[in-house]
Amino acid sequence: MKNTIIIITAFVVLFLHSACQKQVFGLEHSNDPLGNFDALWEEYNELYGLFRLKGIDWVAMRATYRSRLSDESTEAELYEVLVEMLDELNDGHVGLIPVGTNFPSYFGGVFGSLDTMADFDLDLLTENYLSNPRETDFAMRYDFVADNIGYVHIDNFADGERAFDKEIGQVLDFFQSADALIIDIRGAGGGEDIAGKTIASHFTEQERLYMTTSIKNGPGANDFTTPEQWFISPRGDRQFLKPVIVLTNRFTISARETFCLAMRTLPQVTTVGDTTAGAFSNQINREMPNGWGYSVSIGEWRTADGSSFEGQGIPPQVLVRNKREDVLNGKDEALEKALELLQ
Amino acid sequence: MKIMLEKLIVILGLMLLAHSVTSQEEANARDNGWGFEVGWRQLLLADRHASPLLYQADALSLGGSYRGGYAPRWDISLNAQIGTNQARNLGQRTGILEGSPDIYGEKESFDVKANPFLSFLSGQLAGGLSWPIGTQHRLGTRLSLQYMQTGMGFDTWHYTQLDLSPTYSYYYPLGPGQFRLDFSLPILAVVQRPNYAFDPSLPDEGNYYKAYLKEGTKLASLDQFINPQLQLGYTWHRSNGKRIGLHYQLSWMSYPDPRPVRMLGQGLSLTLTR
Numbered sequence: 001m002k003n004t005i006i007i008i009t010a011f012v013v014l015f016l017h018s019a020c021q022k023q024v025f026g027l028e029h030s031n032d033p034l035g036n037f038d039a040l041w042e043e044y045n046e047l048y049g050l051f052r053l054k055g056i057d058w059v060a061m062r063a064t065y066r067s068r069l070s071d072e073s074t075e076a077e078l079y080e081v082l083v084e085m086l087d088e089l090n091d092g093h094v095g096l097i098p099v100g101t102n103f104p105s106y107f108g109g110v111f112g113s114l115d116t117m118a119d120f121d122l123d124l125l126t127e128n129y130l131s132n133p134r135e136t137d138f139a140m141r142y143d144f145v146a147d148n149i150g151y152v153h154i155d156n157f158a159d160g161e162r163a164f165d166k167e168i169g170q171v172l173d174f175f176q177s178a179d180a181l182i183i184d185i186r187g188a189g190g191g192e193d194i195a196g197k198t199i200a201s202h203f204t205e206q207e208r209l210y211m212t213t214s215i216k217n218g219p220g221a222n223d224f225t226t227p228e229q230w231f232i233s234p235r236g237d238r239q240f241l242k243p244v245i246v247l248t249n250r251f252t253i254s255a256r257e258t259f260c261l262a263m264r265t266l267p268q269v270t271t272v273g274d275t276t277a278g279a280f281s282n283q284i285n286r287e288m289p290n291g292w293g294y295s296v297s298i299g300e301w302r303t304a305d306g307s308s309f310e311g312q313g314i315p316p317q318v319l320v321r322n323k324r325e326d327v328l329n330g331k332d333e334a335l336e337k338a339l340e341l342l343q
Numbered sequence: 344m345k346i347m348l349e350k351l352i353v354i355l356g357l358m359l360l361a362h363s364v365t366s367q368e369e370a371n372a373r374d375n376g377w378g379f380e381v382g383w384r385q386l387l388l389a390d391r392h393a394s395p396l397l398y399q400a401d402a403l404s405l406g407g408s409y410r411g412g413y414a415p416r417w418d419i420s421l422n423a424q425i426g427t428n429q430a431r432n433l434g435q436r437t438g439i440l441e442g443s444p445d446i447y448g449e450k451e452s453f454d455v456k457a458n459p460f461l462s463f464l465s466g467q468l469a470g471g472l473s474w475p476i477g478t479q480h481r482l483g484t485r486l487s488l489q490y491m492q493t494g495m496g497f498d499t500w501h502y503t504q505l506d507l508s509p510t511y512s513y514y515y516p517l518g519p520g521q522f523r524l525d526f527s528l529p530i531l532a533v534v535q536r537p538n539y540a541f542d543p544s545l546p547d548e549g550n551y552y553k554a555y556l557k558e559g560t561k562l563a564s565l566d567q568f569i570n571p572q573l574q575l576g577y578t579w580h581r582s583n584g585k586r587i588g589l590h591y592q593l594s595w596m597s598y599p600d601p602r603p604v605r606m607l608g609q610g611l612s613l614t615l616t617r
Contacts, residue, residue, distance in 0.1 A: 021431075025389035025397055025605050031432070039395050047540060097455065097497075099438035116448040124446075160550070188443030197546065215540040218601075223539075230546045251443060284541040285497035289395050291433040293457070293497040298540040327446060 031289040033073040037066055039288050040082060046219040049281055049299035050091065054311055061085055075290075079103045086294075087112060090311050092253055092279030097293040109311070110250050110277040117251050119274065119322035120186040120332070122153055128330035134174070136167040142174065145182065145335070149342050150175035153184040154199070157191025157255035164198040165235060172202060172240050180243040180342040182335065183263070186273065190254025193230070193282075200262035201235035203244060203269070208232050210262040212306070215282070215299030224300065232262050244269045245338040248316055253277035260314055261303060270341065271316040273334040278313035375416070380406040382612025384424050384465075384592075387431070392536065392602035394496040396433070400463040402426025404612060415472045415483070428463035428493040458494035465491040471510060481512040485527055501552070502604075503535035503560075506570065520579040520586070525572075532568045535560045539601045561600060570596040578616070588614040 021027065029039040041062050051058050065085040069078060079098055083106045086094050092109030106112065122141065126133050130143040130151065138159065145151035152171050157164075175181055193213075200210075212227035246263050248256075248271055257276045263269045280301035287293050302308045318341065320334040386400040406422035429435055435458070442451040466489070473483025485508045492501040506529035515522040536559050543554030576590030594608040 021387075021397055024607075025387070026391060026603050027389060027395065027397060028391070029395050049540070097438040097440060099436045099455075099457070105438070105440055111443065114444075116444040116446060118446055121446040193544070194546070194548075213544050213546075215542060215544055217539045228544065228546055282542045282544055287394050287396065287430075287457075287496045291396075291430060291436050291457075293438060293455075298542055299544065324446060 029289045032071050033069045033078045034066070034071055036078060036288045036290050036292070037069055037081070040286075040294060041066070041085075043286050044296060047216050047284070047286075047296045047298055048089075049214075049216050049224070050089070050297055050310055052221060053300050053308055054089070056089065061088065075101055076103070090278075091297055092277045093281060093283035093295060093297040095295045099291055099293060109279050110253070110313075114250060116324075117188060117249070118324040119249050119327060119334075120251075121327055122155070122187065124327060124330060125153075125184075125332050125335065129332065129335060136170055137163075138167070139164070140167050140171055142171050144175075144178070146339055146343065148177075148179040149339060150178040150181045151184065151335075152181065153187070154256075154259075155187060156189055157193075157195035157199075157259065158189075159195060160192070161194060161198045164195050165202075168199045168202050169236055172236065172238075175240070178242070180245070181240060182245045182247060182338050182342070184247040184335070185252050185256045185259060186247055186249040186334075187256075188251040188253065190256060190279075193255050193258045196255050196259025196262055197230060197232060198235065200259055200266075201232045203240050203263065203266055204232050205234055205239055205241060207234075208262075208265045209304045210265045211258060211304065212302050213299055214302075227302070230258075230262075232265070241268055243342055245342060246271045247334055247338060248273040248276050248314065249322075249334075250274050250277060250313070253279050257309070257314060258301065261309075264314070265304065270318065271314070272318040272320055272338050272341070273316050274319065274321050275313040275315045276309070278309055278311045280308075280310055375410045375412070376617045378408040378410070378420075378614055378616040380404070380408070380422070380612045380614045382590075382610055384426070384608065384610035386428075386463075387607040388428075388493075388495075388604075389606075390495065390500065390602075390604040392539075392604060393498070393500050393541075394430075396430040396495075398428055398493075398495060399431045400426055400428035400493060402463055402465065404610060406612075413475065415474050416481070417470070417472050419470045420468070422467045422469075424463070424465040425461055426463045427460055428458050428495075430457075455497070457497055463491075463493040465489070473510060473512065479514045481510075481514075483510045483512075484508065485510050487529075498541070501537070501555075503556075504532055504570075506532035506568075508572075517577065520577055520588075522577050523575075525574040528565075528571045529568065530565050532563050532570070533560060534563050534568060534598055534600075536598075536601070536604070563598065563600070567600065568596075568598050570594065576614075578614070584617070586614075586616040588616065590614060 029035040065081050068081050092111050094108040096106040129145050133143045135141050139156050140152050142152035211230040214224040214227045217225045281297035281299050283295045283297050320337045322333050382404045384402045384404045388398045402424035404424045408420035410418040438455045440455045444450045469487035471485035473481040489504045508527040508529040510527040513524040538559040543558045545554045548554040572594040574592045576588050578586045578588035580586050590612050592610040596606040598604050
């Protein structure tokens with residue numbers, strides 16, 4: 001028995017010794033510049049779901065960018081190389097958070113190229129166009145913007161079906177007498193696709209396919225799940241079938257964009273404003289051996305006909321680009337164009 | 344399947360060959376009643392599917408159990424753990440995330456803390472039956488449900504395991520109490536892990552955990568799922584019938600799907616049994 005205890009103790013000590021950890025636990029990458037580069041590149045290689053859709057040669061990019069690093073590279077050099085490489089993906093869901101350093105967080109796509117959301121401010125719009133704004137529990141601000149036209153801004157899509165059934169139900173009850181509705185999804189931040197599906201389902205009288213999603217299910221370039229089909233179908237006591245305008249801008253991203261895809265299938269809906277951000281896929285968070293965090297888009301989000309707006313954004317049916325100085329002076333041209341179209 | 348059964352027979356046979364000293368006392372009869380446990384657990388966790396880093400969780404463990412009967416003896420136990428979990432070589436990490444710029448070009452910044460304090464939660468519910476073999480051995484079976492949740496890779500990581508194990512216990516009277524060894528090895532398990540892309544994205548399921556259960560639950564047997572568990576301890580039998588024990592636990596888990604996860608657990612606990 002004494003020998004057994006000694007053997008077990010030795011076994012545990014052996015396990016805990018750092019020299020054995022790598023083998024025992026199957027740790028693959030070392031915490032040096034090339035090890036960190038490889039860890040990120042390989043994880044993207046296996047998980048990123050948009051290489052084939054965007055026509056990106058990730059293997060060629062490895063050769064290009066890895067050759068700029070060595071084991072003697074500094075953190076700054078590693079950061080620069082990774083940011084430049086990730087920037088080629090043109091993806092608003094791709095980010096790098098270099099914890100423990102003074103380097104700024106990096107985000108790709110529209111967030112990396114635009115310094116300001118220069119064409120929209122909800123508080124200025126409220127001040128100048130809404131006389132008695134109301135708010136739901138967490139996501140919507142609404143009021144009549146003209147005698148017979150309702151306006152609702154949806155600030156986030158970050159909750160489930162039941163919550164959004166209640167929120168949009170409250171708004172549509174208020175706008176029962178309205179002849180038309182403006183749904184404003186300008187602003188930043190995404191949420192859950194199921195939230196957008198729930199809200200849009202209050203605007204249709206029949207089932208409509210609006211999106212398919214396939215996510216990575218293996219390390220191969222073509223390892224994707226069978227596409228899941230996303231439908232809207234009538235929800236709520238009554239559906240709003242009168243004219244609707246959906247307002248978008250360059251920061252309409254992710255769950256806001258998939259909501260826009262759903263609304264575009266409806267005959268009574270027109271989209272006005274600027275092109276959306278072009279980042280539809282869900283993203284997951286990962287980390288590197290040095291502890292830096294990063295995000296990865298994991299699938300192909302396509303429209304009902306199989307096309308994709310990933311990386312490009314959904315162009316509005318009526319293009320109106322607000323000017324910053326107009327917005328600061330209380331004028332929202334996109335909103336005014338929407339009113340003009342509805343009156 | 345045949346190779347699996349051969350491995351199992353060899354392991355059990357080795358246990359039965361352990362030194363035993365004949366005794367007039369039925370050592371394995373003196374183990375019934377309510378039991379309460381407090382202790383410390385440490386888990387070294389490497390999930391290649393979630394992170395390239397080795398994590399270490401240190402947790403306070405609290406539990407209760409009840410044993411009754413003799414042939415068979417039945418037992419049921421519930422155990423919960425709460426603690427910290429950090430990458431072993433990096434410790435607590437904090438980054439700064441900037442929000443989107445407003446019309447004035449201003450961005451809101453906020454700290455992102457990877458795995459805040461007390462972010463490791465775990466629980467286990469188990470029940471078993473065992474039969475005596477002589478006065479110092481028991482063979483039995485156990486069904487166990489285990490759930491773990493923590494932060495890993497700047498995201499939430501969770502794991503669920505329902506397993507069926509044969510069990511072996513050895514009792515050795517020593518002084519005013521007895522030494523005891525317990526060993527189990529699941530031969531069948533239902534394992535739930537996040538699916539390959541860590542995101543189920545189901546159009547008709549708003550609850551992520553339910554979606555994970557649908558998409559990431561698999562049946563595994565001994566050729567894939569290795570999870571031996573060993574417990575060694577001494578229980579001191581007091582004259583008033585209560586028993587105080589000190590136990591050391593050691594476990595190893597290895598499972599390859601969708602990418603390898605490995606866990607080495609150990610713990611120390613103080614028990615009081617009435």
